[in-house]
Amino acid sequence: MRSFRYRDKGTVIHRLNPVGKLAWVGSILLLALILDNPLFLLFLFLSTLPLAIAARVWREWLSFMKFAIYLCIAIIIINALVSSHGTHVLVQFPFRLPVMGAPTITLEAIFYGVGMSLRLLAIISAFTILTFTVHPDDVMLTMIKMKLPYKSVLVTSLSTRFIPTLIDDVERITDVQRSRGLELDKGNLANRIRGRASVIIPLLSNSLDRAVQVAEAMESRAFGAGRGRTFYKGIRMSLIDVLTLAFALLPCALGIVMRLSGYGNYQYYPTLGGIALSSLEWSLLVLLVFLLLAILLLAYVKERVDLD
Numbered sequence: 029m030r031s032f033r034y035r036d037k038g039t040v041i042h043r044l045n046p047v048g049k050l051a052w053v054g055s056i057l058l059l060a061l062i063l064d065n066p067l068f069l070l071f072l073f074l075s076t077l078p079l080a081i082a083a084r085v086w087r088e089w090l091s092f093m094k095f096a097i098y099l100c101i102a103i104i105i106i107n108a109l110v111s112s113h114g115t116h117v118l119v120q121f122p123f124r125l126p127v128m129g130a131p132t133i134t135l136e137a138i139f140y141g142v143g144m145s146l147r148l149l150a151i152i153s154a155f156t157i158l159t160f161t162v163h164p165d166d167v168m169l170t171m172i173k174m175k176l177p178y179k180s181v182l183v184t185s186l187s188t189r190f191i192p193t194l195i196d197d198v199e200r201i202t203d204v205q206r207s208r209g210l211e212l213d214k215g216n217l218a219n220r221i222r223g224r225a226s227v228i229i230p231l232l233s234n235s236l237d238r239a240v241q242v243a244e245a246m247e248s249r250a251f252g253a254g255r256g257r258t259f260y261k262g263i264r265m266s267l268i269d270v271l272t273l274a275f276a277l278l279p280c281a282l283g284i285v286m287r288l289s290g291y292g293n294y295q296y297y298p299t300l301g302g303i304a305l306s307s308l309e310w311s312l313l314v315l316l317v318f319l320l321l322a323i324l325l326l327a328y329v330k331e332r333v334d335l336d
Contacts, residue, residue, distance in 0.1 A: 033192045034163050040327035041083035041157075043334070045265060046166040047173075048272035049158060052323050055280040056154035059316070060147045062283055063292040066139070067305060069146035071313055075320040076153040082324055085160040089153070096152045100145030107141035108133045115299045140296040164188050169263055179252070186242065194235065201230050268330040275322040282316055 036042055041049075059072055080089040112129075114136030121131045158167075168185040172178060205212065205226050212223040265273075286292045291309055295301035305313065 039083050040331045041161045045269040046162045046170050051276035053154045053158045059283040060150045062287045065294040066143050068292050073150040075317050083161045092156045104141035108137045111137040201227050272326045279319040
């Protein structure tokens with residue numbers, strides 16, 4: 029059974045300071061939101077792959093990406109069916125639907141769905157790497173150092189722990205039900221849904237029971253009673269960590285400058301724009317990918333410095 033919890037695999041990515049990794053993910057998120065060109069979004073997604081390989085979380089990353097790909101396919105299909113804007117009409121159905129009218133599939137709608145899917149893939153890939161390479165306690169401690177409200181940070185940390193726990197519970201309950209002779213994946217659709225109900229009900233019961241246990245544990249530790257807090261573990265920034273933070277924020281600054289200068293934009297509607305890039309745009313794209321991958325180079329430098 030594959031676990032989706034954080035595990036310290038001792039790689040160079042796991043040893044990086046969590047502040048630098050959070051800044052890198054923030055840069056990926058901002059770049060994915062402000063850039064529209066599909067080529068920029070594609071290379072933005074591809075720039076996350078070396079970190080997944082270096083962190084040895086490739087299999088876990090692939091499991092999340094499979095779900096993301098299904099979600100992207102649904103986005104492309106729904107957008108093509110719902111949005112009828114665009115000048116290049118591919119298919120126009122003869123019937124009419126209430127409110128929507130006659131469904132029309134255009135090339136622009138498909139390309140827009142592809143662009144949004146690439147944007148979503150880049151964001152999910154970056155946050156997946158963050159989930160498997162940063163301990164939830166380090167994320168919480170980093171947010172507290174950034175002067176964010178402690179209660180909000182705690183809720184965020186608990187939510188990041190909840191999803192892997194929920195996935196483990198689903199697999200465990202499914203194995204238990206199968207060991208009792210219950211067929212979950214056989215029969216027609218109605219039988220499969222009825223069989224999955226035997227998994228959902230215990231899962232809901234376990235989740236409610238776990239929520240009560242967490243609440244009782246917080247109450248027994250007098251959560252919220254005092255204002256001042258001390259922490260057993262602290263996050264210290266070395267010179268390499270400061271350089272990593274700087275290089276993690278540089279792509280964000282470059283993306284903002286590109287957006288203000290008109291680079292990285294793309295026209296989806298009403299007519300598709302040209303996807304070819306100029307020599308300057310290619311240079312900016314290469315520089316952007318290099319800055320995103322610089323965190324990997326600095327991770328190896330940090331490992332070498334720590335060993336020395």
